[in-house]
Amino acid sequence: MPDRLEGHDLIKKGSDASSVTAAREACRQAETLLQEAERVKADVDALEAAAAKDWIVASRAIADLAESAAERAKEASAAASLARERVDGPNRAKLRREASAAEEAAGRAWTAAKKAEDLKKIAGNESDAAIAAELKLNVEEFFADHKDQIYKRLQECDEIARKAASKRELMFIAEGLPIINSFIHVGSSRADLNASIEWVTRFWGIDADPFVVLSALIFIWIANKGVKEFRDDPDETKRATWNRIRERVERLI
Amino acid sequence: MPVKLFLYNPSEYARTGHIAAQWGPIEARLKNAGIASEQMKIFDQSNRPVSFQLDRPALHDRSRDILLLTLADEVPPGRDSHYSRATGFVTIDSSGLNLSKEADAKVIAVGPKGHEDAVILANSRLQVRFNMTASAEGIEGNWYAGSATSVQLEGRVIKEILDPASNFWGHDPEKRCMQLDFVDVSYPAWSERPRQRFHLYDKPYKLVSVSTGPVRASVTVAAAPFNYRYRDPYSGHERELCASLYRVLSLFAEADYVIEELFVTALVEENEGLKEPVDLWFAAQFFSSVCFVRPHVSRIEGIPDWFAISNLLRPFVSYGFCTDMHVDSVLSPHPDYPCTDGKLHAVSWQVPRSESIKCLHLFSRFQPSIDQYEGEEFFRYESRKSREAKFHFEDRAGRAWYEQIFKPLRAAVEEVANA
Numbered sequence: 176m177p178d179r180l181e182g183h184d185l186i187k188k189g190s191d192a193s194s195v196t197a198a199r200e201a202c203r204q205a206e207t208l209l210q211e212a213e214r215v216k217a218d219v220d221a222l223e224a225a226a227a228k229d230w231i232v233a234s235r236a237i238a239d240l241a242e243s244a245a246e247r248a249k250e251a252s253a254a255a256s257l258a259r260e261r262v263d264g265p266n267r268a269k270l271r272r273e274a275s276a277a278e279e280a281a282g283r284a285w286t287a288a289k290k291a292e293d294l295k296k297i298a299g300n301e302s303d304a305a306i307a308a309e310l311k312l313n314v315e316e317f318f319a320d321h322k323d324q325i326y327k328r329l330q331e332c333d334e335i336a337r338k339a340a341s342k343r344e345l346m347f348i349a350e351g352l353p354i355i356n357s358f359i360h361v362g363s364s365r366a367d368l369n370a371s372i373e374w375v376t377r378f379w380g381i382d383a384d385p386f387v388v389l390s391a392l393i394f395i396w397i398a399n400k401g402v403k404e405f406r407d408d409p410d411e412t413k414r415a416t417w418n419r420i421r422e423r424v425e426r427l428i
Numbered sequence: 429m430p431v432k433l434f435l436y437n438p439s440e441y442a443r444t445g446h447i448a449a450q451w452g453p454i455e456a457r458l459k460n461a462g463i464a465s466e467q468m469k470i471f472d473q474s475n476r477p478v479s480f481q482l483d484r485p486a487l488h489d490r491s492r493d494i495l496l497l498t499l500a501d502e503v504p505p506g507r508d509s510h511y512s513r514a515t516g517f518v519t520i521d522s523s524g525l526n527l528s529k530e531a532d533a534k535v536i537a538v539g540p541k542g543h544e545d546a547v548i549l550a551n552s553r554l555q556v557r558f559n560m561t562a563s564a565e566g567i568e569g570n571w572y573a574g575s576a577t578s579v580q581l582e583g584r585v586i587k588e589i590l591d592p593a594s595n596f597w598g599h600d601p602e603k604r605c606m607q608l609d610f611v612d613v614s615y616p617a618w619s620e621r622p623r624q625r626f627h628l629y630d631k632p633y634k635l636v637s638v639s640t641g642p643v644r645a646s647v648t649v650a651a652a653p654f655n656y657r658y659r660d661p662y663s664g665h666e667r668e669l670c671a672s673l674y675r676v677l678s679l680f681a682e683a684d685y686v687i688e689e690l691f692v693t694a695l696v697e698e699n700e701g702l703k704e705p706v707d708l709w710f711a712a713q714f715f716s717s718v719c720f721v722r723p724h725v726s727r728i729e730g731i732p733d734w735f736a737i738s739n740l741l742r743p744f745v746s747y748g749f750c751t752d753m754h755v756d757s758v759l760s761p762h763p764d765y766p767c768t769d770g771k772l773h774a775v776s777w778q779v780p781r782s783e784s785i786k787c788l789h790l791f792s793r794f795q796p797s798i799d800q801y802e803g804e805e806f807f808r809y810e811s812r813k814s815r816e817a818k819f820h821f822e823d824r825a826g827r828a829w830y831e832q833i834f835k836p837l838r839a840a841v842e843e844v845a846n847a
Contacts, residue, residue, distance in 0.1 A: 321597060349796070356741045357721070359721070364769065383807030384741075
């Protein structure tokens, strides 16, 4: 009996210890995966002229990393649950501490997984934005010819939104969308526009006007272009403006 | 002795705005009262002066002369929709204070006198450039006669209604509205054929008269004369009348619409042997092409007297057409329109035969409120705004048709039923 009990205790003890270790290890891996995803995103952001293919590769890599991070978070949660279930017996206080440690690790793992998921969504949208602009609508050349005017207009929209007393995000969108819609209308051919609408309908499959989705994607694409264009600008206000524009637009989808 | 001009409101709600009254009966009453038209002043029920002007849109036809008023106060609702009881009045007198009000609407003629290229009707909200020649300024092509090639409405960033995308990269040269493609002038009943068609889009218009005042600015233009041939039922001989289509375009103060009256007349001075001007019955085809990103045509089957073509993506803008006739054959897009890039939306529609046609061209913009619900996604928010825009434009066009065309406020010197 004592042997069996001792053995049981050992197993139990060993199991609890491994739960904490497992949770911590899973957390470490999830955080590493998040860092890796952030690095991939930073790399593609840093590219002077990131094309649609760069975005596609990056977004796929980030999606894989986010998925793995989510798996690790699940493992950490499972380990933490196991640890919590076994908080019993003479070493209850110690077991409770260990379970709390495992839960804390699981929490951190989930935070990392959530961040990776957000990054995946942003990268996915940016990838789709590049596909829409460069491979479907074919507006790159038109944009290059008129980018100064478009940047100026969007900066004006940001200024209007910044001065607004409330609902600045929506104010910016309300001011900026006519410019984006006009850009799509004038810069693309009807055939490309129809193909893009079809692509959005097929791949996004949401119950919304596909043109609005397309507008949002092109808005993201232009905001990205703006951030790249002005990131080395000596005018700090301009850099801040474009970072703010991108943040506002990224929240669209 | 002052003369009372009774006001009729056919609606169930109080209304104000502009009123047009036939000048003939008023002139006769003023004559009896010893008030010369040059001395007349108009006062409301509170004895405040009222803005008014006297318009003569067709020099050859005094029956078209009208007195126009702008009311400051509301006219209470009438008993029914049949103008059976006056619910207000204004007084015409020869003494009293003058109302000195600066004219809000004006007419600018473009080009040499007698050979104008265009006329611009403008007020503080709207500016419409009406092209008189077949070619338009700086644009290739000879199909712009009698069309509004630019319509600009008040707005902070984007002003052009016909091409709202044009704030960066120049206007689409094909954009236009209010164009009369052709008129079909009816043959007499004994004729073997029903009508004779005259195309107008490639022939110049002539400026006939201009009128401006505190109530409205208006121009009368005449399309190039055409020869209308018919068979005399008595002699059996072929006869010919030289006739023209007349268009009276009016822009009221602070309005965002243009009211148009159309008639086809053969004048005495252009037809030997004719003792008085003859108005001919005609049908007309209108044409417009607008550069809307997401065009949508709103039309109510039960009320085929108006429609609106709206851009249901930002910027939300709309062009509405209302008439006192039914609108037939709205073709949207217009088939066979030779614009290959598909960025223009061409619409044509017909107005059936009549002796005269009154219509209204409405230009609207919609700036939706910013009111996102808790947790509402962007796509749903934008779809909601698009629906709001559609309802707004339909409401504007339907209301303009009802208030300006179907049941306008009326004024008459006699307080009788159906003034």
